[in-house]
Amino acid sequence: MTHRSNKDVLQQLAQHEAICTTGGAFPLVLAHAQGSRLWDCDGREYVDLCAGFGSLPLGHNSDALRSAYADDGISTGMGDIYASVAKAELLSALHKIMPAYLCRSALALSGSQAVEMAIKTALLYHRHRRGFIALHDSYHGLDLGALSLTAMAKFKQPFHAWLYTDKVEHVPLGCRLAELEQAVQRQRHIGTAALILEPVQGRGGMQVCSDAWLLQVHDFCRQHDILLIFDEIFTGLGRTGNLTKAFKIECDLLCLGKALGGGMPLSALLGREEVMQAWPRNEGEALHTGTFFGHPLSCRVATATLARLVDDDLANRAQQLGHTAGVRLQALLDTRSEVQAVRGTGLMLAIVFRRAQQGVRLANRLAAQGIIAIPAGTQGECLSITPALNIPADMLLQALATLGEVCG
């Protein structure tokens, strides 16, 4: 390949790419990567504290990914018609490590698509109900169905006319049960089908739902026969110290994405038998499908990624290393008046600033120092830290030390 500079590639891109897409303020073009290290087209090296928005549990170009690529099995599937060995093997591997009560699953390509499928499942299950409850500051993706559940106003405002805002009630994370009760009351004419939440809100700035509150929500949903959906697209498969919150607190539907694909676009909706039975059997044409659903190459990478996650006990590592990193960040930022808190759990951490856009500014300054980390929070007030679960500890702690210096 001929050598290209960052500037050269960005100029080429700008000629044809829609202006709404690539938008990082720092002018870098990703050229190659290994593990938690990245290089741009100018040959500059970066430590990756973002890991593809949390989608690379094993880092870049993992062995899992490379071995699956080397396999000469078929690379594209026929979604809902002919199955592949790769899909069957992935579902077996996934269900072996997921709670037994979530015994059925369907695959899709993105997090948003898993959420869309959860919405459709709830509508099929509760045929006469149309209402959903979600949380303030939630992020469930930007496809139109998922976007109606997402709380972050900036993504919704221009599309308001096509959103189901009249069918979604948003309540605060940690709210009293009376507030949930009121939301259900407001939906009494349409009926509440499901409540969806992220056990830790990622894009909303690493806001953690306590187990005690989740348990109350679980009991509330049971009492009202409302489906409880865990959106674990960000939190799932190890990042927060467990494979899923659904082991501790039972849900009815579980959305997985990001880490599942180990770098490939893959997501899944898992559900209880009786809930997933709400879908009609596919007798030749599925009611819900997509050209690339069950993509065999992605399934092979996912199966190999799950094996590594389990064999190397990366959930446990995420919890321990995340704890060390959180303590280190607290110590580094303790005296900074502009920092409000260090928040999160496992390797899903955020520095929360008192002012909007501070996370955005810090992300750009960090890129200039060779660290990739991205902003989060409804106002860009956070900097999120979501590295690969196998990032070397010294690499992470060194990057945090640099962050502490750049932050001042």
Ligand SMILES: Cc1ncc(COP(=O)(O)O)c(C=O)c1O
């Ligand atoms: C909790 C959660 N749900 C859904 C999504 C949407 O996933 P995708 O961007 O793959 O559509 C995200 C993405 O960040 C997410 O964090």
